[in-house]
Amino acid sequence: MITDILNWLQGLPQPALVGATGLLVFLECTIGLGFLAPGESGLLVAATTAHTVPRFLVLWAVVTVCATLGDSIGFGIGHRWGSRLRETKLIQQHGVEAWDRATGILQRRGVWAVFFARFLPVIRTLMPAAAGTSGLPFRKFLPAAFAGALCWSALHISLGVALGEAAKQIEGAFNTGGLIVLGVLVLAGLFFFRRWRKKRSRVEEKV
Template sequence: MTTLIALQAATADSSGDSLITRFADWAVGLMEIIGAPGAALAIAMENLFPPLPSEVILPLAGFTASRGSFSLFEALLWTTLGSIFGAYALYWVGRALGRERTRKIFGWLPMVDLDDVDKVEGWFDRNGSKAVFFGRMIPIFRSLISIPAGITKMNQGKFLGLTAAGSLIWNSIFVLAGFYLGENWHIVETYADVFQKIVIVAVVLLVALWLVLKLRKRKSKDLPLQPEYESENVD
């Protein structure tokens, strides 16, 4: 309860009664009731529901550890286990979908050619290890990257190792920040929010560029062929 009171005092001036504050209250209450496994449960939910911000949960786990509810090692261990659990759940969603169902789903979508789907799948087959590892450190993608890994049936041992390594790095940064910042843990959220917005803008721009290129390609296919005029030789 002391951690929850400290949290409410730290966020009262900056956040008011926002959704993030209520979620933070819930997460800290969970950690105080069941200890470090509560951090694992919260971060697993974040993996399954990307709108929930890991940039809030992880510093809170460090903040709670700094208040003595559990150790820093437990915070790092359980948040990483939670990340692995959430990632595995989405991995099996991808395995359940499989290649053929995924192709059918994308085949129903406008502006999507199955050739493009095959190219993305081929790219993931070649670069899946890097995508899973580094994807764990990119907002939004850190959750979604598990699905194509399941669709392509990435080796489970490799998936586990890459997920654990990438998640441990990401989690350590935020948990340690929350631990050492203490009641000022919410400072981390500001910088993380900027990073997330940069990622979102980059994704929007890439999608817009892809749409423009697809429209141009489709328009060029629809243009009627111009008749070719053969020059007549005059004797």
């Protein structure tokens, strides 16, 4: 089914492609539909056509707005139904572990979890509802969700433009979310390694 959707996307004219991609991203960001809508894959396919500045900017704006709206609806669902969402058949069948991870990250990182969850497959679908359930104020959630959507969409579109047709094959072999997570982990490792080196140097100077 997902392959059929992606093949259908590739055959659309540019305006329809942008609109359909925005819709897929919107649906992916709404809890329950994220397990069905290939938003990330659809974005990568659409990004291979964004090879001019106007096309890039239009796709970026549409996807950012759609992702933020989807996250806002997910937040509202979580705020309305609370922790009962975890016991629903959908979560029990597809995402209990991801739901627990999302709530755990929220408890440790707060609003930053909303931003970084955007780059994690499955968790980004559940994080908005988990944030609504946690009692996080919407005025704090919205800027973080928007910033995450802005950076996530820019990264994926840039990747699609840079790789062109090869991006479609890479998406099939290795989900881009995995590439992004790997990159974030490498950068985090380098950051903490540098801090450790500086701290060690200070200790040696004192000795």
